[in-house]
Amino acid sequence: VARKIFLAGNWKMNMLAAQVPSYFLDFQQELDRPLAEIKGGVDLAFAVPYPLLAAVHQQDSGSFFLAAQNVHAATSGAYTGEVSIAMLKEAGAFASLVGHSERRQYYGETDESVAEKTKALLSASMLPIVCIGETKGQRESGATKDVLQAQISAVTQVLDPGDQVVFAYEPVWAIGTGLTATDDQAQEAHAFIRSLLGKALGEDFAERTRIVYGGSAKPENFAGLLTQKDIDGGLVGGASLQPKAFAAMANLALAATR
Ligand code: 13P
DSSP: OOOOEEEEEEOOSOOOGGGHHHHHHHHHHHOSSOHHHHTTTEEEEEEOOGGGHHHHHTTTGGGSEEEESOOOSSSSSSOTTOOOHHHHHHTTOOEEEESOHHHHHHSOOOHHHHHHHHHHHHHTTOEEEEEEOOOHHHHHTTOHHHHHHHHHHHHHTTOOTTOOOEEEEOOGGGTTSSOOOOHHHHHHHHHHHHHHHHHHHOHHHHHHSOEEEESSOOHHHHHHHHTSTTOOEEEESGGGGSHHHHHHHHHHHHHTOO
């Protein structure tokens, strides 16, 4: 099965709406093909802060997936400070990150809440981008596979084999540190994740579901990561804030299109 490459920028808590037009000018200038043609080869996504959704949606959103960085599982209610799926849809979003390690570390996101949010997004025909990955301590103590297994099984329990989900393997020790997993380390984790998906939901699901890599991905290391057979794209933090660097990664993804 040829899996279409999925490349998402995660702006985290950066950028202002006022900067969005010039970001997209620079981004498009650097792309090898017109933005409107990218989706023929690569699924491109931008995960942006809530107040920036509308501004990014105005930038030719038919060419890419607009995504939030988090969402609440309930449809509405007394949840001060939270944002519902209907609100995301109204702002033009089609996807949301779920369970980013920064949300797990700083805001108490658990495997259970990740599963709940994933299910809620799917029920609303939105695309969940489910983030998983081990910490430095967990890798060093040999617990990587156990951690991934626990994180994956919480989510696969609520999935059906027909569901559309993207998984992002983001080793916490590689996020924002400049330390990328080597191609082999990443491939090993991705292959393990795919095997878990196969056991839980069947080979068809495992073969067609994209597993993307995140953690200090940048133009200099992205081509190598994309040569690995179970790495289906990237979730990019820091480098996605630089429009030319992120466009260079989109160009590499287009060139690697299988
Ligand atoms: P960096 O690319 O800045 O390491 O961040 C990765 C990440 O967390 C993307 O979600």
